[in-house]
Amino acid sequence: MFRPSIDSSAAHRPREGSAWGWMPDLLSRIAADRGDGAFRRLFEEFGPQIRHYMIRHGADAATAEELAQETLLAVWRKAALYSPAKGTPATWMYSIARNLRIDRLRKEICWQELSDEVAEAAASEDAAPDDTASERQRQQRVHAVLAALPGEQREVVTAAFIDGLSQSEIAARLTLPLGTVKSRLRLAYQKVRAALEDLK
Amino acid sequence: MNTPISRHLDGATLMSFAAGALAEPLAAAVSAHVSMCGECRDQVRDMALVGATLLGGALAPGGRVAAPVMPEAPVLAEAAASPRRARARALPAPIARRYGLAMEDIEWTRLGPGVWQHRLALSPGARGDLYLLKLAPGCRLPLHGHAGDELTVVLTGAFTDASGEYRVGDVQEADAGSEHQPMGDRNVGCICLVAAEGPYILKG
Numbered sequence: 001m002f003r004p005s006i007d008s009s010a011a012h013r014p015r016e017g018s019a020w021g022w023m024p025d026l027l028s029r030i031a032a033d034r035g036d037g038a039f040r041r042l043f044e045e046f047g048p049q050i051r052h053y054m055i056r057h058g059a060d061a062a063t064a065e066e067l068a069q070e071t072l073l074a075v076w077r078k079a080a081l082y083s084p085a086k087g088t089p090a091t092w093m094y095s096i097a098r099n100l101r102i103d104r105l106r107k108e109i110c111w112q113e114l115s116d117e118v119a120e121a122a123a124s125e126d127a128a129p130d131d132t133a134s135e136r137q138r139q140q141r142v143h144a145v146l147a148a149l150p151g152e153q154r155e156v157v158t159a160a161f162i163d164g165l166s167q168s169e170i171a172a173r174l175t176l177p178l179g180t181v182k183s184r185l186r187l188a189y190q191k192v193r194a195a196l197e198d199l200k
Numbered sequence: 201m202n203t204p205i206s207r208h209l210d211g212a213t214l215m216s217f218a219a220g221a222l223a224e225p226l227a228a229a230v231s232a233h234v235s236m237c238g239e240c241r242d243q244v245r246d247m248a249l250v251g252a253t254l255l256g257g258a259l260a261p262g263g264r265v266a267a268p269v270m271p272e273a274p275v276l277a278e279a280a281a282s283p284r285r286a287r288a289r290a291l292p293a294p295i296a297r298r299y300g301l302a303m304e305d306i307e308w309t310r311l312g313p314g315v316w317q318h319r320l321a322l323s324p325g326a327r328g329d330l331y332l333l334k335l336a337p338g339c340r341l342p343l344h345g346h347a348g349d350e351l352t353v354v355l356t357g358a359f360t361d362a363s364g365e366y367r368v369g370d371v372q373e374a375d376a377g378s379e380h381q382p383m384g385d386r387n388v389g390c391i392c393l394v395a396a397e398g399p400y401i402l403k404g
Contacts (some may be wrong), residue, residue: 027394039270043291047265068265077271090252098220098251108224108323111218111231111294112244142249146257160219161251168348168397178376188237189211189247196246199267 004197023063042072050097058103065102071097090139119129134199141195149188205237214240218247224322228352229371231394232292236353236369255312270323283331289355290368295320295393299398303356303391306332314384328341328397335359347398350374351381357390358384372381 047068054064074096075089095114102110144156159170169187170177209217216222234241264312285320290303299320308316314336322330328348332355337339342351352372359366359382366372374380376398384390 015314036270041268042266043265046256046261047267051265053255057394065265068233069268072265073268073271076327090256091248092250094255095248097255097304098248102220106325106345108326109228109298110220111224113231113294138246138249139253142253146250146253157215157250158254160221161254164219166221167212182210185212185215186210189215189249192250193211193243 039076042076043069046072046075046093050093051099053162054101054105056162059100059105066101067097071100088133089131098164106164108163136197138199141199142192145191145195149191153184153188156181157188160185205239205367205369206238207241207366207372209240210235210370210373213349213373214243215247215250218244219251223328223348223397225328225395226297226349226351226397228295228320228330229353229393231294232353232355232393233341233351233369233371235292235294238239290391292353292355292393308334314343314389315341328398331394333392333394335382335389335392337384337389339389340381340383342353343379345379346374346376346396347374348396349395350394354393355391355393355395357388358385358393359390360385 050068050071051064052092054067054098055061059067071093075093092114095112099110099112101115102108102112109114146157149157155174156171159165159173160167165173168178168182170176213222213226213230216236217227220227224228230244254369276300293303296302306318308318311317316334318332318334320330320332323327333341333352335357350373352366352374354366354368354370356368358368361372361380361382363372
């Protein structure tokens with residue numbers, strides 16, 4: 001059975017100025033102009049990361065490519081439905097990729113709803129410029145928290161979010177007590193939560 | 201009916217759920233709680249941003265992903281489905297939808313005096329257990345411990361154990377090593393969704 005190794009967390013240190021920083025802009029543009037340029041840009045910017053994510057979860061190259069395309073096509077199709085109230089577009093893209101991974105690679109029931117399916121999904125609203133700005137702000141805050149996380153916390157967070165390892169799998173992999181894994185995840189959670197508190 | 205939810209999910213559990221890294225039965229219980237709790241729903245959404253940021257920052261060797269032929273046009277904003285309000289049926293929407301189940305159709309299996317269970321099927325490869333548990337008023341489960349994490353979400357009524365009272369929407373997290381003996385509310389009993397990572401350990 002394929003077991004992804006936990007690689008050095010440095011590889012997942014958020015890159016400054018990465019494409020994801022301006023993702024709200026890109027998705028707003030897709031929603032607005034729906035041109036071929038925006039479409040290709042979407043695949044150029046975000047395809048490789050999603051493909052790599054799938055490969056880390058045991059997908060062969062062809063499957064990983066297919067799942068990356070499927071993720072981005074879903075983003076494209078739903079871009080017009082995008083509303084900032086439902087989460088940032090980056091969140092949305094990650095959620096689609098995560099759900100496809102659970103469904104296709106882990107072959108389990110996916111209990112995470114996509115944000116646009118969440119119970120009180122309201123009618124889509126146009127993203128007001130200041131909504132988009134506050135999204136960028138949210139992303140920047142999370143980016144800053146993750147960049148400042150002590151290595152031992154980042155390692156555990158990366159193992160969960162990128163490698164999809166359960167808490168007990170992380171404990172076994174890092175030879176840590178389960179309680180330590182839980183408390184590191186909890187500490188990171190509290191920091192992210194505190195950083196976003198005033199942007200509600 | 202709508203008492204505020206006072207017992208929420210642990211931060212570590214929210215993180216693992218947002219990461220898609222919880223065992224399937226535990227994820228089911230989290231989704232049930234989240235469907236009843238706006239606060240935890242917001243937190244799950246926020247935590248997915250952690251995944252998005254890490255994914256966006258990943259070095260991605262292995263080249264590009266070809267853009268397929270562009271679809272005609274993105275589907276325009278459809279009239280959003282009318283908001284799903286909590287219906288009279290008390291099963292949380294994700295559970296009702298997945299299992300095509302309504303509270304009044306559940307076929308209960310009697311486990312003992314005042315204790316009934318209805319097991320919910322998991323994927324073939326999934327580990328753990330997922331089931332609905334009904335406790336008659338004042339009836340107790342045997343004292344038990346756990347081999348792994350266990351989540352209990354109250355769907356109707358309430359239960360109490362040594363750690364206090366749990367009411368509709370509340371979630372209780374127990375981990376390996378902890379022991380408890382929940383008792384159905386003296387007046388109305390309770391129905392809960394229980395998710396366990398490992399087997400019960402009965403304490404006699």
